[in-house]
Amino acid sequence: YLSPATCATLYAASTPAWLAAGRRVRRVVKQRYVPLVAIGAAYCFLVMMFNVPVPDGTTAHAVGGVLVACVLGPWAAVIAVSTALLIQALFFGDGGVLAFGANAFNMAVVMPFAGYGVYRLVAGGASLTARRRAFAAGLGGYVGINAAAFLTAIEFGLQPVWFHRADGTPLYAPFHLAQSIPAMMFAHLVVAGVVEFALTAGVVTYLQRANLPLMRINHRNVHDGTGDIADDVARVPAFRFRFALIGLAVMAVLTPVGLLAPGSAFGEDAPPKLGFLRGYDFTSGAHPLVGYVVSAALGIVVIGLVTVGGLAISRRGRRRAVRCEAAA
Amino acid sequence: MNDTRTPEWLVRSEPALCPCGCIGRRRKGSFVEKTLTGASDVMRRVLSSDDTSAQDGLLQRLDARVKLLSTAVLLVVAGLVHHIAVLLVLYGGALALAAASRLSIAMFVKRVWLFVPLFTGVVVLPATFNVVTPGHVVVSFGHWWFGREIGITSQGLHGASLIVVRVAVSISLVLLLTITTSWPRLLGGLRALLVPRMFVAVLGMAHRYVFQLLGTVTDMYTARKARPAGERGTRAGRAFVASTAGALLGKAHALSEEVHQAMVARGYQGDAVALVAPRLTVADLVWVMTCAGAAVLTLGADHVLAG
Numbered sequence: 001y002l003s004p005a006t007c008a009t010l011y012a013a014s015t016p017a018w019l020a021a022g023r024r025v026r027r028v029v030k031q032r033y034v035p036l037v038a039i040g041a042a043y044c045f046l047v048m049m050f051n052v053p054v055p056d057g058t059t060a061h062a063v064g065g066v067l068v069a070c071v072l073g074p075w076a077a078v079i080a081v082s083t084a085l086l087i088q089a090l091f092f093g094d095g096g097v098l099a100f101g102a103n104a105f106n107m108a109v110v111m112p113f114a115g116y117g118v119y120r121l122v123a124g125g126a127s128l129t130a131r132r133r134a135f136a137a138g139l140g141g142y143v144g145i146n147a148a149a150f151l152t153a154i155e156f157g158l159q160p161v162w163f164h165r166a167d168g169t170p171l172y173a174p175f176h177l178a179q180s181i182p183a184m185m186f187a188h189l190v191v192a193g194v195v196e197f198a199l200t201a202g203v204v205t206y207l208q209r210a211n212l213p214l215m216r217i218n219h220r221n222v223h224d225g226t227g228d229i230a231d232d233v234a235r236v237p238a239f240r241f242r243f244a245l246i247g248l249a250v251m252a253v254l255t256p257v258g259l260l261a262p263g264s265a266f267g268e269d270a271p272p273k274l275g276f277l278r279g280y281d282f283t284s285g286a287h288p289l290v291g292y293v294v295s296a297a298l299g300i301v302v303i304g305l306v307t308v309g310g311l312a313i314s315r316r317g318r319r320r321a322v323r324c325e326a327a328a
Numbered sequence: 329m330n331d332t333r334t335p336e337w338l339v340r341s342e343p344a345l346c347p348c349g350c351i352g353r354r355r356k357g358s359f360v361e362k363t364l365t366g367a368s369d370v371m372r373r374v375l376s377s378d379d380t381s382a383q384d385g386l387l388q389r390l391d392a393r394v395k396l397l398s399t400a401v402l403l404v405v406a407g408l409v410h411h412i413a414v415l416l417v418l419y420g421g422a423l424a425l426a427a428a429s430r431l432s433i434a435m436f437v438k439r440v441w442l443f444v445p446l447f448t449g450v451v452v453l454p455a456t457f458n459v460v461t462p463g464h465v466v467v468s469f470g471h472w473w474f475g476r477e478i479g480i481t482s483q484g485l486h487g488a489s490l491i492v493v494r495v496a497v498s499i500s501l502v503l504l505l506t507i508t509t510s511w512p513r514l515l516g517g518l519r520a521l522l523v524p525r526m527f528v529a530v531l532g533m534a535h536r537y538v539f540q541l542l543g544t545v546t547d548m549y550t551a552r553k554a555r556p557a558g559e560r561g562t563r564a565g566r567a568f569v570a571s572t573a574g575a576l577l578g579k580a581h582a583l584s585e586e587v588h589q590a591m592v593a594r595g596y597q598g599d600a601v602a603l604v605a606p607r608l609t610v611a612d613l614v615w616v617m618t619c620a621g622a623a624v625l626t627l628g629a630d631h632v633l634a635g
Binding site: 003004007018019022034035036037038039040041042043045046047067071079080082083084086087089090091097098172173175179198199201202203204205206207210211214 | 399400403404407408454491498502505506514524526527529530531532533534535537538540541542545566567569570571573574575576577578580581583584585587588591
């Protein structure tokens with residue numbers, strides 16, 4: 001369904017997440033949990049097998065990614081869901097090997113992080129056995145699967161815009177954004193999301209009742225209603241910062257949505273002399289698509305460099321201040 | 329003559345279990361039940377390639393790394409091709425390779441075309457209409473949509489068939505790889521192609537434990553079905569599914585502890601070791617050249633057709 005160019009881009013987007021996940025899981029989860037992650041993958045595979053019929057004629061399935069993220073941590077979920085997707089692609093032709101990068105990006109990277117972010121935000125400092133925590137996990141599952149579905153719909157919907165013959169014959173996925181987004185979102189908001197919510201919340205409730213040690217793997221510092229108060233609060237700022245970055249990354253990926261908007265941006269007309277990349281014929285509207293993507297990428301790089309530079313300067317300032325204090 | 333016969337009581341049909349539904353009320357099974365009962369068989373058939381990968385065919389003799397790389401290249405080529413005729417030639421090539429690898433052609437074709445119409449066909453069907461793909465209307469269904477004509481366009485038909493054939497070719501290529509390569513060799517090949525060792529370890533174990541977990545789920549489901557009397561509500565059903573999934577996680581955790589201890593006891597230090605060291609042969613080299621030639625030829629033919 002997806003063009004090789006789209007697949008390659010999304011492989012490139014997933015690779016850093018895989019590498020980071022591999023390193024983090026090895027460090028944090030330890031070798032001891034390699035079998036547990038493997039079994040988490042087998043678990044996700046089984047969950048994905050249960051295709052629920054959707055009224056519009058297709059089927060949708062839950063992923064279980066957010067559940068694994070809640071129990072083993074989001075990085076372990078990245079590996080577990082990726083593995084489940086790879087087994088599906090290799091043995092069932094489901095999803096496809098070329099599209100594996102895209103599938104992994106949507107369901108194994110964005111979904112666990114989006115879902116886990118919502119879970120942490122809603123659960124807050126609730127005790128390990130609180131109902132709020134189960135609800136938060138379910139909500140995380142619902143948001144996570146819908147975020148993944150939305151991204152998938154965008155990837156599909158952009159195919160006929162970018163890849164078609166002169167006579168309009170689509171070369172890859174044929175549905176435009178106006179059709180792919182409602183179709184995917186209906187199936188996931190109404191059916192798959194609800195299944196994911198029920199599954200994630202139900203399993204967390206069960207674990208709270210019957211298998212609390214399993215919940216403790218990823219909640220070492222959260223009190224379980226009998227023990228100490230969480231020192232989770234101390235970690236909140238760093239955590240929020242990280243998720244802000246992830247949110248920004250998601251927004252960057254969603255940039256192509258802007259292509260949907262007809263007309264030009266209100267009040268953003270630059271004076272003609274200020275246009276960058278003038279020699280490349282982007283500003284005159286000859287290559288609006290390429291110009292849009294290039295300017296988006298350029299903007300991200302510039303803002304990223306400014307942010308990183310600013311952070312480095314402030315950090316150096318802080319270090320100098322600490323050194324001065326030490327010297328004094 | 330053979331005197332050993334199955335006792336009569338064993339082959340007698342049980343009236344209470346009549347599958348035709350002539351006695352009592354026949355109930356339609358839930359989708360959970362259908363998936364569970366069907367999945368076990370299908371998975372065992374699909375996930376185990378031991379019998380086909382042990383045959384003495386063309387692809388079975390090649391190195392796993394070479395096969396992985398060539399499959400990836402051919403998949404990209406199939407993705408880049410824009411003409412159905414060229415894709416059909418590629419599909420013919422895949423069939424020829426299946427025959428050369430002593431695979432049953434009927435099984436090979438069935439495994440591909442059983443999935444394609446079900447998943448891809450249903451999804452791309454609406455795209456043949458002019459509502460989705462505007463263009464030259466070939467089959468018209470009248471002007472009933474607010475005075476607008478609704479019909480199938482040639483562009484839509486062409487686009488949809490392009491996708492269906494491309495999916496079939498891609499699945500065939502991947503199928504050729506997976507059913508002619510034993511799982512340990514495939515994992516070894518992935519490891520040699522710089523896939524991190526942790527992923528390979530997780531992949532290998534996940535593949536192994538899918539069966540184990542499926543067996544556990546089937547057991548739990550059978551136990552549950554055997555216990556209650558009377559109708560069960562949807563609420564109870566939901567609670568059952570959630571607690572089964574939770575209990576499964578708990579069992580998986582316990583199992584993983586045992587597996588890890590067993591692995592460490594056998595000298596596991598984080599890397600999987602293959603018993604047979606893979607070695608490249610002349611056949612592998614010839615295969616690489618053939619694949620490269622086929623890729624260039626295919627893309628060239630596609631380019632010529634486009635021009």
